Amino acid sequence: MDRRQRKTREAIFAAFTGLLEQKPYASITVQEILERADVGRSTFYAHFETKDALIVALCSEIADHVFSGDPAGEATHDFSGAGKDVVALITHILYHIQESRPYLVGLLKSSSGELFMAELRHRVAQELAAELSAGIEGVPADYLANHVACDFAETVRWWMAHPDYSPEQICAFFLATTRL
Amino acid sequence: MDRRQRKTREAIFAAFTGLLEQKPYASITVQEILERADVGRSTFYAHFETKDALIVALCSEIADHVFSGDPAGEATHDFSGAGKDVVALITHILYHIQESRPYLVGLLKSSSGELFMAELRHRVAQELAAELSAGIEGVPADYLANHVACDFAETVRWWMAHPDYSPEQICAFFLATTRL
């Protein structure tokens, strides 16, 4: 991809996430993004169809990173018990989230966070699906899967509002309050 | 309140929640609400400053109902153990939520549900604050409170998308997956 394209795309993302930290998504104007990113109007629309497309693209980009390079292969090599797999998996994801913090803080300010939260829940549900085979008697598997996914997503949101915790600590909090 | 006012307000709420079941909040136009509610433009703005004010009013109205008539007084008369208090409290709230289902289904369609979910989390946090005094060692009380509140709110959202469960069953699911 052309260097100019990357720069523009990056500038727009940066301007946008910066604005998200200050005001809710709905009240952000394309004009404001343009000015802050120092980018022409037609340039913006050459990159993104609408403001909605922009936030969708941003969410996928981050989600792709957060759930990239999963140590799934490595994890299956661990025969010492089921517990360690999960801890490794979760911690791994949390490290990637920590790297994305600059983008996520604004994105998760609850007025506009719904989109990424939904993406997060969806991906976590897939990722942790295998771990949930156990189940709890009397509780629909459906409910349980949703419960764990929401729980994880909300943990991430809480984390983004409360820095000063390590991925390992967050993982511990999550496991201490959620039955897996 | 004047009968005309009540009718108008009710018509607007009904039109609005109906539209919310069909399309996301952001894409709903004041004009659409007017037509569906069969109400004049100036009338709408006489009742609500903006579309945002409308959804805020709707959320508070529902929340007020859901958390009304709490059996807090009655619950303290229960000396048979701590467990029953919580069950009674939660079930009571869930019954009120069930009554509000017609309004909530649209309101919680995740594209626009953030506002009511936030309200719900906030109220639940207050409501269940007393029950959380126990805590879990190594987990911040802050995290725990948020965890339980989110958990309950997400349970409600799941419930609205999965009818055919009674408040008692939902309460059981909630308690089976969440440490209180």
Place this chain on the structure above:
DNA sequence: CCATAAGTGAACAAATCGTTCGGCAACATA
């Protein structure tokens, strides 16, 4: 050096918003 691709910025129509105002209908009170 040149052809291609990307960015610029002004100008545009269209949609939506929130307000205003004169007139009509419903309500409450005497």
Place this chain on the structure above:
DNA sequence: TATGTTGCCGAACGATTTGTTCACTTATGG
């Protein structure tokens, strides 16, 4: 019933924002 008040109507308006177009400059890579 008569009357004053309150709410609703709906057309019209200016203001904002949106997304597109176009003629132009500038950067990139062969």
